[in-house]
Amino acid sequence: MENISVKKENKIGWIILNRPDKLNALSLAMLTEIEEAIKQFEVDNEVNLVIFTGNGKAFSAGADISQFKELNSISAINFARKGRKVMDYIESLMKPTIAMINGYALGGGLELALACDFRISAEEAQLGLPEINLGIYPGFGGTQRLVRLIGKAKAMEMMMTGDRISSKEAERIGLVNKVVPLSNLEEETLKFANKLLEKSPISLAILKSVILYGNDSPILDGLNMESLGWGVAFSTQDQKEGVSAFLEKRKPNFKGV
Numbered sequence: 723m724e725n726i727s728v729k730k731e732n733k734i735g736w737i738i739l740n741r742p743d744k745l746n747a748l749s750l751a752m753l754t755e756i757e758e759a760i761k762q763f764e765v766d767n768e769v770n771l772v773i774f775t776g777n778g779k780a781f782s783a784g785a786d787i788s789q790f791k792e793l794n795s796i797s798a799i800n801f802a803r804k805g806r807k808v809m810d811y812i813e814s815l816m817k818p819t820i821a822m823i824n825g826y827a828l829g830g831g832l833e834l835a836l837a838c839d840f841r842i843s844a845e846e847a848q849l850g851l852p853e854i855n856l857g858i859y860p861g862f863g864g865t866q867r868l869v870r871l872i873g874k875a876k877a878m879e880m881m882m883t884g885d886r887i888s889s890k891e892a893e894r895i896g897l898v899n900k901v902v903p904l905s906n907l908e909e910e911t912l913k914f915a916n917k918l919l920e921k922s923p924i925s926l927a928i929l930k931s932v933i934l935y936g937n938d939s940p941i942l943d944g945l946n947m948e949s950l951g952w953g954v955a956f957s958t959q960d961q962k963e964g965v966s967a968f969l970e971k972r973k974p975n976f977k978g979v
């Protein structure tokens with residue numbers, strides 16, 4: 723991998739965007755590497771959760787603008803589709819994902835963070851969708867995900883003005899889950915991740931699927947999915963372990979089966 727670095731530690735798969743001199747701009751090559759890393763983590767039983775972050779002063783300053791010069795209408799669609807495909811893949815991963823936002827999260831970089839389940843941001847970070855200043859608009863799924871996450875008015879404001887917002891403001895409007903000083907970012911992110919790692923990975927996977935499905939469906943379909951997922955959760959050993967542990971007044975030891 724030339725544009726990202728990848729590691730596994732204590733059940734966590736790390737994807738670290740690694741073009742610090744270009745503020746981790748998302749080139750086509752980087753998108754391909756991210757897709758490859760996700761593919762590996764998806765089937766790796768030693769990875770139960772994935773964290774994205776950036777090397778240097780940015781999480782990511784967005785799609786690589788230097789690659790835009792070569793684009794025509796068709797190749798622009800292909801670039802946007804490639805990015806969208808990767809973001810959709812991240813979103814649908816059946817393991818929790820966290821964007822650990824260490825600095826600028828702009829344009830496609832923020833769209834990557836939006837595809838994650840959780841966003842934990844450094845106080846010092848700035849977030850925004852400045853594509854409008856380039857005569858374009860978010861194209862990696864952000865037009866849809868941001869509206870669903872924070873509502874139409876604020877999402878339109880961010881996309882149509884292109885203004886950057888602080889982490890504190892992002893927390894206030896529900897765009898990030900938690901804001902911490904940069905010096906504590908990794909520690910706090912790991913604390914949050916470890917809370918999830920104590921749960922049953924299989925229940926988290928079913929729950930995530932039910933929530934994502936329901937978010938894009940009429941409520942009755944979502945409710946039906948919830949009931950069906952419940953049945954699946956009840957067929958697992960983890961469910962038996964969870965109930966036994968409660969009754970035996972001990973901590974559950976979930977195995978993901």
Ligand SMILES: CCCCC/C=C/C(=O)SCCNC(=O)CCNC(=O)[C@H](O)C(C)(C)COP(=O)(O)OP(=O)(O)OC[C@H]1O[C@@H](n2cnc3c(N)ncnc32)[C@H](O)[C@@H]1OP(=O)(O)O
Nearest residue numbers: 744745747783784785786787788801802829830860861862
């Ligand atoms: C085709 C489908 C696309 C679909 C959807 C996605 C679209 C996008 O994401 S468009 C990009 C949106 N992002 C931006 O417009 C942000 C661009 N960057 C900036 O405004 C600034 O770099 C900054 C405010 C984030 C930071 O400013 P500063 O601290 O002054 O750092 P520099 O500007 O000097 O940047 C250092 C270095 O990094 C290069 N760079 C920064 N962002 C990008 C980028 N998005 N693409 C390519 N390169 C980027 C910048 O050019 C500098 O490089 P050098 O000049 O070679 O040092």
